[in-house]
Amino acid sequence: MLPEATGLLDPIVLARIQFAANITFHILFPTISIAMGWALLFFKLRFNATGEQKWLDAYGFWVKIFALTFALGVVTGITMSFQFGTNWPGFMKTVGNIAGPLLAYEVLTAFFLEATFLGIMLFGQKKVSNRIHTLATVLVAGGTTLSAFWIIVLNSWMQTPVGFEMINGQAHATDWLAIIFNPSMPYHLSHMLVASGLTVAFLLAGVSAFRWLKGQRDASIMASLKTGVFLAAALIPLQILIGDMHGINTLKHQPAKIAAIEGIWHTERGAPLTLFALPNAETQSNDYAIAIPKLASLILTHDLNGELQGISEFADHPPVAKVFWSFRVMVGVGMLMLLVSWLAAWQLRGGKTLSPMVCKLLIGMTFSGWVATVAGWYVTEIGRQPWLVYGVLKTSDAASNVGGGMILSTLIMYLTLYAFLLVSYISVVFYLAKKAGHPAQEQ
Amino acid sequence: MLSTIDLAYWLPVIFAGLMVVSMFAYVVLDGYDLGVGILLELETDTKEKDKMIASIGPFWDANETWLVLGVGLLLVAFPLAHGIILTALYLPVALMLLGLILRGVAFDFRVKARAHHQPLWNRLFFVGSLLATVSQGVMLGRYITGFAPGWGAWGFALLVGVSLAAAYALLGAGWLLMKSTGKLQQRAIVWAQGSLWIAILATVLVSVATPWISPRVFALWFSVPNVFLLAPVPLMTAILFAVIGFALPRLAQRQRNGNDNFCWIPFTATVGIVLLSFFGLVFSIFPHLVIDQLTIWQAASSPEALLIMFCGAAIVLPTIIGYTIYSYYVFWGKAGELSYE
Numbered sequence: 001m002l003p004e005a006t007g008l009l010d011p012i013v014l015a016r017i018q019f020a021a022n023i024t025f026h027i028l029f030p031t032i033s034i035a036m037g038w039a040l041l042f043f044k045l046r047f048n049a050t051g052e053q054k055w056l057d058a059y060g061f062w063v064k065i066f067a068l069t070f071a072l073g074v075v076t077g078i079t080m081s082f083q084f085g086t087n088w089p090g091f092m093k094t095v096g097n098i099a100g101p102l103l104a105y106e107v108l109t110a111f112f113l114e115a116t117f118l119g120i121m122l123f124g125q126k127k128v129s130n131r132i133h134t135l136a137t138v139l140v141a142g143g144t145t146l147s148a149f150w151i152i153v154l155n156s157w158m159q160t161p162v163g164f165e166m167i168n169g170q171a172h173a174t175d176w177l178a179i180i181f182n183p184s185m186p187y188h189l190s191h192m193l194v195a196s197g198l199t200v201a202f203l204l205a206g207v208s209a210f211r212w213l214k215g216q217r218d219a220s221i222m223a224s225l226k227t228g229v230f231l232a233a234a235l236i237p238l239q240i241l242i243g244d245m246h247g248i249n250t251l252k253h254q255p256a257k258i259a260a261i262e263g264i265w266h267t268e269r270g271a272p273l274t275l276f277a278l279p280n281a282e283t284q285s286n287d288y289a290i291a292i293p294k295l296a297s298l299i300l301t302h303d304l305n306g307e308l309q310g311i312s313e314f315a316d317h318p319p320v321a322k323v324f325w326s327f328r329v330m331v332g333v334g335m336l337m338l339l340v341s342w343l344a345a346w347q348l349r350g351g352k353t354l355s356p357m358v359c360k361l362l363i364g365m366t367f368s369g370w371v372a373t374v375a376g377w378y379v380t381e382i383g384r385q386p387w388l389v390y391g392v393l394k395t396s397d398a399a400s401n402v403g404g405g406m407i408l409s410t411l412i413m414y415l416t417l418y419a420f421l422l423v424s425y426i427s428v429v430f431y432l433a434k435k436a437g438h439p440a441q442e443q
Numbered sequence: 444m445l446s447t448i449d450l451a452y453w454l455p456v457i458f459a460g461l462m463v464v465s466m467f468a469y470v471v472l473d474g475y476d477l478g479v480g481i482l483l484e485l486e487t488d489t490k491e492k493d494k495m496i497a498s499i500g501p502f503w504d505a506n507e508t509w510l511v512l513g514v515g516l517l518l519v520a521f522p523l524a525h526g527i528i529l530t531a532l533y534l535p536v537a538l539m540l541l542g543l544i545l546r547g548v549a550f551d552f553r554v555k556a557r558a559h560h561q562p563l564w565n566r567l568f569f570v571g572s573l574l575a576t577v578s579q580g581v582m583l584g585r586y587i588t589g590f591a592p593g594w595g596a597w598g599f600a601l602l603v604g605v606s607l608a609a610a611y612a613l614l615g616a617g618w619l620l621m622k623s624t625g626k627l628q629q630r631a632i633v634w635a636q637g638s639l640w641i642a643i644l645a646t647v648l649v650s651v652a653t654p655w656i657s658p659r660v661f662a663l664w665f666s667v668p669n670v671f672l673l674a675p676v677p678l679m680t681a682i683l684f685a686v687i688g689f690a691l692p693r694l695a696q697r698q699r700n701g702n703d704n705f706c707w708i709p710f711t712a713t714v715g716i717v718l719l720s721f722f723g724l725v726f727s728i729f730p731h732l733v734i735d736q737l738t739i740w741q742a743a744s745s746p747e748a749l750l751i752m753f754c755g756a757a758i759v760l761p762t763i764i765g766y767t768i769y770s771y772y773v774f775w776g777k778a779g780e781l782s783y784e
Contacts, residue, residue, distance in 0.1 A: 068551040074504055075547035079540050081514050086533055089526030092518060097748035100519030104752045107515045108759040111508045116763075116770050119501030127773050172745055400526070402533050410537040417541060421548060428555050 012399040014407040015087040018414065020381075022079050024374055025418045029073030031373050034148050034193065035200035036066045037141030039227065044137055048130070057220035058227075061436055062204070065429055067122055072425060074115070079414075087407075088388070090398030095171045095389055098164055098179060099154055106150035114143030145193070152192055156185040158389045159380065160253045171392065183253060187246040188380070194239045195376065198337060199369025201235060204228030205344065206366025207433050209359040216437040222353075229348055229362075232341035240334065244299065250383075251300050254390060256314040257383035260323035262296045263289075266310035271296040276328075279320040284312060318385040326378035333372040340365055367426070454753060455743040458520035459729070461756065462513055467721050469509035471614065471714050476503045478615020480546055480572025481608060482634050483565065491627050492565060496550065498622040498778035503550065505767060507543065520749060524732040524742035531590040532582050535600075539578035545571030576611050580604030587724075588656055589734040599652055606645030610717070612638035613687075617710030620694070622778045628703065632695045635709050639691070643684050646716075650677065653727075659735065660727045673726070680719050683712045 040059055047055035084092065084103075092099065120128060120136040128136070163178030164171045173179060205228030211221045251258045259265075263274045265284045273295035277286035297306040311317050340361050347354050354362075388395040476499045486492050518525040529536055545567045553564035584600030616635035623631060654661035664673060690708045697703065730738045743749065 064555065068548075068555060071504070071547050071551050074507065075544040078507065078511055078543060081511050081518065082529055082536050082540060085518055085522075085525040085529040086536065089522075089530065092522035092525060096519065096522035097745045100522065100744055101748055101752045101755070103515060104519045105755055107508070107512050108755055108763070111511060112505060112763045112767070115505040115508045116766050118504055119770055120773055123501045124773050170745070173747060173751075176751065400530055402530055406533055410533070413537065413541060417544065421544075424548075424552060424556070428552060431557055432555060 011402060011404045011407060012396055014404050014411060015399050015402070016395065018407055018411040019083055019087050021411065021414060021418065022076065022083060024377075025414075025422070026073065026076040026080060027373065027377060028370050028422075029069050029076065030144065030148065031196050031199045031369065032069045032203060033066060033073050034144045035196040036062065036069065036203075037137070037144050038197075039200055039204065039231075040066060041134075041137045041141050042227070043223075044134055048134065052219075054219035054223045057218060058224045061220060061432075062224065063122065064432055065203075065207075067118075068425065068428065070114075070118060072421065086402060087400055088398045089400045090393065091388060094169065094393045094398070095158075095161075098157065098171050098173050101173075101176075102150055102154040102157070102179075106147055106154075110143045110147035110150065114140050114147065117143065148192060148196070149189060152189045153180050153182075153185055156188040157182045159188070159384055160184040161389055161392050166392075171389075184246075184249055187242065187249045191239070191242050191246050191376070192373075194235055194242060195369065195373045197235045198232060198239060199367075199373060201228045201232035201341070202337065202362070202365050202369050203367070205232060205341075205362045206364075207429065209354065209362035210366075210430065211433050211437065212354065213356060213359045213363070214434065214437055218436075225354070226348060229341060229344045232337060233345040236334065236338045236341055240338070243331075243334075247300060251308075254384065255309045256311065256317040257323065257380075258300065259309055259311045259314070260318045260320045260383055261327045261379060262300075262308065263320060263324045264296070264308050264310045265320075266312050267307065268310065269297065269307045270294040270305045271308040273299065274324075277324070279324050281320060316386050318383050323379055323383045326375045326382065330372050330375040330379060333368050333375070336365065337368060337372070450746045450750065451743075452740070454746055454749040455520070455739040456730075457753065458516060458743070458749060459732070459739045461760075462516040462520070463721065463725055465509050465513040465516060467718070469506070469513055470717055470721075472502070472506035472509060474611045474717070475499070475614040475618040475710070476506055477546070477572045477576045478611035478613065478638075479619060480568055480615070481576065481612050482615050482619070482631075483572070484569040485634060486627075486630065489561075489565075491630075493554075494623060494627055494778065495619060496553070496568075498619060500550065501770065501774050503547075505770065507547070519752065520744055521732055521739065521742040522744060524737055524739075527733050527737065528586065532585055535578045535581045535585065539575050539582065542571045542573070542575030542578060546575060547571075573608060576608045577601075577604035580607030583607065587653060587660075587727075587734070589736070591656075596656065599656055602645070602652065603649055606642070606649050609638050609641035609645050610713070613642050613713050614710065614717075617713050620706050621710055624703070624777055628698055628706075629695070632691055632698065635687070636691050639684070639687055646680065646684075646720075657727075657734075663727060676719055676723055680716055683715045683719075687712045 040063055043055050043059040043062065046052070047059065081103075117136040117139040121133065121140050124136065125133055157179055160183045161171075162182050163175035164173050166172075204224050208221050208225035208228060211218075212225065247258065247261075262271065263277055263279050263286050264271050265279075265286070270293070272291035272293045274286060274289050274291040277289035277291070280287050294304045297308055298304050300306065300308060311320060340358075344354060344358050344362060347358055384390055386394050386396065388398050479495050479499050483492055483495055486495060514525075517528070549564045549568035549571060553561055553568060556564055581600045581604040584603030585596070587603070588596045588599060613635060616631045616638055619631035620628060620635060654664055663669060687709045690705070690712075694703070694706060694708070698706075728734060730740070732739050732742045
């Protein structure tokens with residue numbers, strides 16, 4: 001083990017922090033653009049069907065934010081295609097024969113499609129017929145979703161690898177259908193797509209509530225607000241159901257992750273659901289735990305006295321506290337989403353308007369989808385450690401030999417840049433919202 | 444039917460070819476984007492700046508995707524080489540990504556941010572374009588010398604970096620010449636003339652320095668009969684440069700009379716020069732991926748992985764090329780104002 005002092009420059013730790021920072025920053029933007037593409041299509045189809053100006057105005061406002069979000073997703077995504085090689089050369093060396101084709105299919109079937117038709121969708125409204133423009137919108141939304149599909153296929157395969165054989169330390173595919181439809185893929189994919197839907201729902205609702213509270217009364221604001229609120233209210237119960245099924249799937253394939261999520265150190269029957277605790281790796285127990293008896297067993301095994309394996313059973317297990325807390329952040333935000341979206345939906349029923357208090361709640365929740373999504377990804381990615389590909393390749397065996405100093409200096413550069421871009425993005429979103437109320441000042 | 448041995452030989456060759464094609468597409472397509480970004484600093488009028496960006500707005504995103512495909516092919520078809528090359532190029536790659544990120548987000552921020560922030564984003568658009576370009580040149584320079592250590596090799600890499608900036612500026616000016624009218628078109632001709640001389644000087648310097656720095660390249664190009672067989676490459680490059688140098692003053696003259704026929708000549712000739720440079724580069728390096736270290740066969744993924752990608756690429760690539768052409772057809776002609784309406 002390295003002493004603490006050199007731990008800071010340990011290339012593996014730094015490579016992980018750098019990759020995590022990049023992928024965390026990247027995922028914020030696809031999370032919005034995947035579902036936003038469909039939301040824009042919805043606005044466009046409503047306009048095509050009703051001819052009401054408010055739907056076209058809603059499209060016009062949100063397409064600006066979509067373009068900005070998309071650009072950020074593209075440029076931060078390019079970073080990933082380089083860092084697979086620079087930070088994790090061992091990954092491609094060991095499982096490149098499987099990861100490679102999946103990534104290639106993502107670039108070929110999705111990236112070009114969305115990027116090319118985005119140009120037509122954004123700037124071609126007067127250059128092509130309305131039908132072609134609608135088609136371009138469909139292709140952009142479809143492209144973002146297809147890209148999510150391929151990358152989730154790869155990630156879920158890393159969680160539950162099947163359909164391959166190892167020859168001389170390299171994975172060779174034996175069954176592509178098994179690889180694509182691996183056991184955890186449907187859960188990962190649906191969980192992520194609904195997460196994207198929720199993120200966009202709260203973005204629509206939050207920004208529209210902001211505009212409403214600023215006194216803007218454009219009909220498109222209420223249309224966006226209602227779309228956001230009712231979408232959120234409908235998706236959140238679905239997401240809770242999918243999350244529960246996902247957990248049961250994980251228990252079957254990665255019991256150590258579940259033990260970390262629930263903070264169960266030693267195998268027990270009738271395990272409690274721990275609401276709050278400070279997991280203590282030294283004593284292998286939870287400090288200051290607040291728990292509901294038997295509930296974890298009930299949720300995961302559908303049996304009050306079901307047995308759940310503890311962390312101590314696994315030689316290789318993830319760091320408990322990080323997984324435990326990321327999970328609680330995700331679920332906590334999810335519960336808030338349920339509460340706020342149903343409250344807002346209740347107020348909006350039958351054509352009524354929102355109270356200022358609920359408007360403020362929605363504004364506060366504008367980017368709540370980001371928090372839940374990132375926390376969820378931390379659960380699933382940190383929960384897979386110390387494996388990079390579960391049971392096949394350890395993270396430490398995939399790291400590169402780039403010097404720690406080099407990684408540290410580029411890491412600082414990336415973090416500074418990302419902080420700057422994040423602040424710029426959020427302030428521009430609200431600035432556009434404010435400016436939309438003063439059409440005279442629009443360019 | 445081809446045996447496995449044949450596939451193991453041909454698939455890496457095919458994928459190396461695909462990689463070269465995507466890199467070529469990237470250099471030409473994002474080359475004009477980045478070139479326009481570099482020229483942006485020379486234009487002081489905000490409205491004219493808007494026009495310059497309007498000429499690349501609908502395309503830049505898809506253009507940049509060719510880089511993802513090129514690097515992606517290196518990653519997925521030649522994973523061993525991807526690790527070695529990109530680890531050796533760690534710093535210039537990081538700087539290039541910084542440049543591409545700044546340039547990419549500036550597209551949107553420069554029109555959407557508060558008015559008093561917009562000059563900052565215009566400046567970042569230029570800085571990002573220049574940084575990405577020079578970094579790409581440095582990467583190429585480092586790559587050609589086989590990542591040789593020492594000041595000489597780094598100096599050479601920097602020289603390639605500056606050359607690439609001149610080449611992209613020439614592409615960008617040629618692009619603007621085709622896509623603009625009036626005052627901007629006049630300025631594009633001036634910019635093309637300026638960058639042409641730097642590009643010629645840089646091409647000569649790089650062509651002399653490369654065989655000087657690498658004995659292997661020297662032997663390859665200056666042995667008999669290669670020296671005769673390859674003579675058309677520098678000759679045609681010189682002719683194309685001459686064509687641009689000859690055409691520009693005449694285009695300027697005609698443009699003043701409101702006639703811009705043949706405004707496509709400088710851009711097309713520059714693409715020809717890029718093509719010849721690519722040929723020279725590939726000829727010097729093939730079949731190596733990492734010079735004197737790793738051939739395409741040593742670095743390749745397993746044949747079965749390459750085969751499944753090949754099947755996908757064979758169907759999808761023609762489709763991509765098809766709708767890319769469609770998109771250029773939609774935005775054919777002079778660029779109008781960039782608007783979501």
